[in-house]
Amino acid sequence: MTILDKYILKRYLVTFIVMILLFVPIGIMANLAEQIGKMIDNEAPLNEIFRYYGNFTLYIGSLLFPIFLFLSIIFFTSKLAGNTEIVAILSSGVSFGRFLRPYIIGASLIATLMFLMAMFIVPKASAGFNEFKFKYLKKGRQDRVTTNIFTQLNERDFIYVSSFNPARQSGSNFTFERFGEDNKLEFKISAAMIRWVAKDTTYRLTSYQKRTVNGDEEILETKRRLDTVFDFNIADLTPVSYVAETKDFFQLNKFIKDQKKKGASNINAYRLVKYKRWALPVSAFILTIIAVAVSSTKRRGGMGVNLAFGIFVAFIFIFFDKVFGTLAEQAGFSPLLAVVIPNILFGILAFYLLQNAKR
Numbered sequence: 001m002t003i004l005d006k007y008i009l010k011r012y013l014v015t016f017i018v019m020i021l022l023f024v025p026i027g028i029m030a031n032l033a034e035q036i037g038k039m040i041d042n043e044a045p046l047n048e049i050f051r052y053y054g055n056f057t058l059y060i061g062s063l064l065f066p067i068f069l070f071l072s073i074i075f076f077t078s079k080l081a082g083n084t085e086i087v088a089i090l091s092s093g094v095s096f097g098r099f100l101r102p103y104i105i106g107a108s109l110i111a112t113l114m115f116l117m118a119m120f121i122v123p124k125a126s127a128g129f130n131e132f133k134f135k136y137l138k139k140g141r142q143d144r145v146t147t148n149i150f151t152q153l154n155e156r157d158f159i160y161v162s163s164f165n166p167a168r169q170s171g172s173n174f175t176f177e178r179f180g181e182d183n184k185l186e187f188k189i190s191a192a193m194i195r196w197v198a199k200d201t202t203y204r205l206t207s208y209q210k211r212t213v214n215g216d217e218e219i220l221e222t223k224r225r226l227d228t229v230f231d232f233n234i235a236d237l238t239p240v241s242y243v244a245e246t247k248d249f250f251q252l253n254k255f256i257k258d259q260k261k262k263g264a265s266n267i268n269a270y271r272l273v274k275y276k277r278w279a280l281p282v283s284a285f286i287l288t289i290i291a292v293a294v295s296s297t298k299r300r301g302g303m304g305v306n307l308a309f310g311i312f313v314a315f316i317f318i319f320f321d322k323v324f325g326t327l328a329e330q331a332g333f334s335p336l337l338a339v340v341i342p343n344i345l346f347g348i349l350a351f352y353l354l355q356n357a358k359r
Contacts (some may be wrong), residue, residue, distance in 0.1 A: 057123035073291035111281035293353035
């Protein structure tokens with residue numbers, strides 16, 4: 001790298017780090033001021049609070065990485081333009097594409113960091129963050145669906161539970177059905193209550209009834225109580241709403257594959273999490289190009305105008321991301337398109353602004 005590359009890259013990375021160190025503590029203080037009453041009322045231990053804010057830093061920081069990156073580039077590039085350094089660089093015969101190179105190098109480094117964090121580090125932080133939130137900050141609120149649960153275990157086995165209590169590991173109005181290769185019912189197990197008995201690693205069925213179909217005959221078996229085993233984990237009947245966020249790259253792929261086999265109704269939400277992780281590095285490059293194109297020209301109003309535009313673009317980006325994400329989760333819209341469309345739209349904007357900046 002030349003002196004110019006090192007100079008811009010250093011300013012790029014230093015400003016980005018300073019931006020994070022500046023805004024993350026502000027976010028922590030704002031969250032603490034808002035939630036401290038609930039923490040005291042629910043008697044959250046001090047060590048868990050510290051652990052929560054450690055996870056909060058990673059979780060929120062990873063979500064805002066692209067925005068921090070965008071604003072930091074606008075900030076320091078506007079200063080370069082204000083000091084006429086960019087004019088001097090371009091006047092010396094350096095093309096705008098060459099001037100852009102250290103920014104692309106910086107974006108590559110940040111994008112790699114974002115990718116590794118999103119795939120392997122943030123999922124663990126997300127688990128701790130959400131567990132604390134539902135334990136102390138949203139105490140009493142359900143973090144999962146607990147009524148009318150229908151699950152397909154595999155191609156032949158189906159489960160239904162009318163209501164599920166995660167704390168007691170029990171469900172009411174339990175039904176287990178197995179179908180043969182000809183899609184005819186082989187047997188059906190019903191129970192008023194199913195409960196996991198951890199001590200014996202068995203399931204306890206109350207008011208047990210089994211109806212076995214054998215050709216034209218049916219065999220009915222009933223018992224007041226029966227302890228038995230099943231090839232499923234009762235806690236997996238209804239995963240927590242944030243389950244996909246807590247799984248790393250390999251775990252998430254396996255989880256989505258398993259949920260697809262089961263015919264899970266909220267599979268789109270899990271796919272959306274997966275595609276968003278892959279899209280993060282792409283958004284880093286797009287926002288970098290937009291930021292450089294906008295702030296590399298000296299304007300009347302200086303840095304304030306560029307930062308105002310940057311904040312406006314950042315909010316629009318978040319708005320599109322949320323809208324398409326909601327469509328994917330609740331309206332059956334393709335999760336892949338929900339992630340790709342905002343990046344395509346802003347990619348077109350980046351190309352347009354870059355062409356104008358070159359001229």
